Structure formats: C-alpha cells, structure tokens
Amino acid sequence: MTLPKIELHLHLEGAAPPAFVRGLATEKKIDISGIFDDRGNYAYTDFWHFLKVYEAATSVLTTPADYARLTRAVLAESAASGVIYSECFLSPDFCGGRDVGAWREYLHAIREAAEEAERQDGITLRGIVTPIRHFGPEKARETALCAAETAGDWLVGFGLAGDEKVGRPKDFAWSFDCAREAGLRLTCHAGEWGGPDSVRDAVRDLRVERIGHGVRAIEDPALVDELAEAGIVLEVCPGSNVALKLYPNFRAHPIEKLMERGVKVTVSTDDPPFFHTTMAREYDALAEAFGWDDGVFRQIADTSIRAAFCMEETRDKILKRLEKAHA
Template structure:
C-alpha cells in the first residue's frame, strides 16, 4: 500500500501556482471579512473607540471562540449605515477577486443591518447589491447573499431574521442559515425560522460540527433540513455519520485555516478534510473570517497543496463541488462553469 501511495505521489504535478486557479467560496461572513484597517478607518471617521478590538500590531485581538464573537460584534458596531456596508462589500470583494475567487456567497445578518427591521434591511441590501454589481462589472466576481440568523441571539430573533429573508428572497438572496455560538440552544429551536425560509424558496445551510460534535451535524440535517453544513468537520469522529454524509450528498463548507486558528485542530496536518474527502464526502474550501484568521483563499489552497499533496485535479474537484453546491440559479452556474473550464490568462 505504501509503495503504491509513493508511486501515486511521484506522479503528481505539484509545480503550479495556486494563485492562478479560479475559486468558488461558499462560507464567508461579510463583517468577518472586513480588513482591520477598513474597520479602523470607519471607527476613526465616527470617533468610535475600538481599543479592545485590535492588538498592538493592528490585528484583531481575541483569546478563544467566545472572545472572537465579542470582537466580531464590536467591530461590526462601527458599520451603522447602508453606505458603510456598500464600502465594506467593495473592500471584501477586492480581496476575494485578488485571490482568484470568481463566485462567493456571503453570510449577511439583518440583525447587524437595520436591527432585523424589514424596511431598514431592504435599504442595506440595496446598497450591498449596488456595490456587488459594480464589483461584478469591474472585477468579474459574482456575489450572492445567504441571510444568517445568530444562534446566541435566540429563536425569536431568528424568526425576525427569517422574515427579512422571506421578504427579500430571489435571484440575489439565495439562502438562509444559522451561525454563532453552537453551545446556545439546539437546532430544533430554530426550526420555525428555517421553515419560513424554506417556504420562501431559499436554500438552507447551518453551522454545526465545529464546536458541537457529530450529533450537532445530525441535528442540523434532521431538524433543519439543510443541504450544506458550515464546517461539519467533527463528523469525522463518527464514521457512520461520515458515510451518511457521503451517501446523502450533504456538502461541507470546510474552513481549514479557521479551524486551526481557533484551535479546533492543532495544525493543518491533523485537519480531517483529506480523510473526509477520501471517504466520499463532498468538501469545499473557504476562509470563514479571513482577516481574523490571517488567511486568504490562496493561503488555504497553498496549505492544502503542501500538506496533502493536492494537485490541479483535486482543486478542480473542489471548485466543481463548490459550484454544484452553490445556491445561485442555473444560468449563473452555467456561466461560472465555463469560466472554471477556461485556462487563466
């Protein structure tokens, strides 16, 4: 077996630049993708003190996952107007495009954009869409939105968020999900919100299997009816669940750099993405909250290439998985599929 593996590895072409590869990203938090300098600039303009958000080098400063949530929400507090979110959208898409991303789905929460008031949310969404449309024209990157309720804000707030999602579902708002502290509540507590989103025609995803164990993944699938799981990597602790994921086609939005930065796993070599893939699970690659975790899509790809000897074919598989699992419409997928097949200039 080892000899065959050595022979296979010797045939791999690993001499390529991951920056040249076109990428599809499905798991990106809009505010979490804000460059630190962008948030500092907005805070200075508004004379808001963010002394406990950054370290001495100007990076986001947090100690663990709960503290990360605190810093995330504190940084988000400076974004108070639709114009702020338009500027944020441009900044986020510039960085994604620089890393070869041609399609991205971003998690947006009306909790942060107008306090889950439908009218206010529509104003924020209009500004975000205008900036996204401009980025598509100027940078060639396509963006779609997945509205996300915040788990630790509770089920009642989730219903208000789902109402915003239902009111704006369509060709641009294409999905609904849940993020936040997995220790707060159970997936079934949010089933009403997910039912609202499903009835509005939205595709569904949920964070699970990051801090919760394998059962949290099962619960998200069984109680919320999702087709994708955000993270989901701790499913590896239950091989029966892994086989269920492979057989059902539920897709994992895997964020290796995030998992290492938050110490879900000690290093990339011990991350289970390769084991999950080898057992037939459809995995994708994303950055989650890239500046918080000092990562980019190029860095994620490079780490996977050097650690697991992923060649061009594997990355092409990852891109296809991602596009197949994307929540956008068939016409958009067809156009993006052609771009994935093209040789980069």
C-alpha cells in the first residue's frame, strides 16, 4: 500500500536485517550461525527464545559505527515501505553498557545516520530510550539517567521493553519519574504477554500516555472503556502478535474491536525481519482481513503522528506531508 505511514513501535536492533547481522558477524569473526534457519532467517521457537536470539543478534553491534550502519539499513527498509516518520526504541544497555559518556557517542552516531537518511530518503526518526525489563529495576535506573542526560529535540521518549512477566511496572517507577522530570514522554510495553492487568498497572503506576502492544486489554471491557476515555494510545503490532502466536491470524486480531470501542490505535512492525513483515505488509494484511479502505489508514496515520513524541515543529511538518498526500 503506497499511503505514507507513521511508525511508533520499532526496536532498532530488532529491525536489523539478517544479512546485515550475518555480514557484521563475519567481519568480526563472531559465530552466531545458530540463530538463523537454513534460509538465512532468524529462527526461534517462542517469545522467550526470541528474546535470546534477539540479544545474540545484538551482540555483534559493538561500536557507534556499527549502530550508524544499522540505522541507515533500517531506515532504508522503512522508507521503502512508505514510512515518513518513525520512532525507534534504543537501549543504553546495548549502546555503551549504560555508561553516559559511551551512550552519548552511540547516540551521536545514530542521530547522524538518521539525519543522513532524512536528507536522502525523506524519513524522519526520533528516539525512545528503553530499559530492558528482565535486566531489573537497578539497571533501569542507570538507563533512565542516560536518557535524562540526553533528552531533547531528538531523544524524545522513555519506555520499558523486554519480558513482561518479570517484575511489576511499579518496580520501575523511579526510572519513569526521572525520565518525566527530564521532559521525556512515556510509553511502556504491556498487554502482550501480560494480561489486561499489566496494562492497567502500567497506566496507573507509571503514568504513561502510550502502551506498547496493549491488545490484551480487549479481554477486560471496563479497561477498554478506561483507555478510550483517557485517550491512551496503543502501539499495535498485528504481524508481531500473529507471528508469536498470540492470535492465530490477522482476522482474529482485536485491533478493529479496539477501534470500534473508541481506543486510539496505531500500527507498527515491532521487529520486522523477525516476524517477516514490513509496514506495507501490515497495511495489506489489515486491508485484506478487515476490508479497510484508504480512509481508515489515513485515520491511523493521523492518530499516529498526533500521538508521536516529537516536538510540535516536527509534527506540523509531518502533518503537512500527510495532508498533501491525502489531498
């Protein structure tokens, strides 16, 4: 589908093409052959194995220059799919071991590559720092301090990713308070492997304005009404949910029911090569499953850019591009 697209839920390392990771591993003489299948795709059995494969793939990214190359590769893929604005999750855990000085170097390299992509491919990128939930609350505090030190017009948000079944949202309240005080806007993965209560806990205890995934909220009608009334935006990744067998197919996915109940939803790819998807494929699969026309996707794009964490100047620029494309 050729409509311009806005993506709010993309893990930078998780978007690394397998060929890119294999090439980098070969350059560095690192053997990670066990994470690929015989066709060269990432291979995993379930979500928890996926996390291990993800971290193994990330292990070949060891310098700011690696992340600059990664950023260009990922944004080229996104732009080819019609994405004009994207927000990606970045983890100081992987970029300098949560050392603020090292993190600044990684962030500088990522941002330079993103600015080059904007000039060449017309795609705008902004960053959201995410601690890794299963690394624990103490490491999350260090990550929050990295985020607070580098918050600004490019690094605009703070979230929480990783294994939802480890710990509780309130364990990370200090980190979210730190990020909030630094002016960062807040999201949190919930309602994917954790049930509806994980969504309610994240909204209540971390005071986020967006939820990563959040689709299991559909199991609690009262929660759905609460999300709609509060205007909480869900960063929905249907292809990811289907690939990880949260739902058997797109038709069974609750995205349309959530929209019908007044919840603000957006569409993203999460970790696209892991789930054999792109933003164009997400749009095509949703159109086939629900019969959505261009008008629905325009509404989703509008909801997405209005929910983006970027500065108003950037939002206005992207809104004008959408209006021109939709004219």
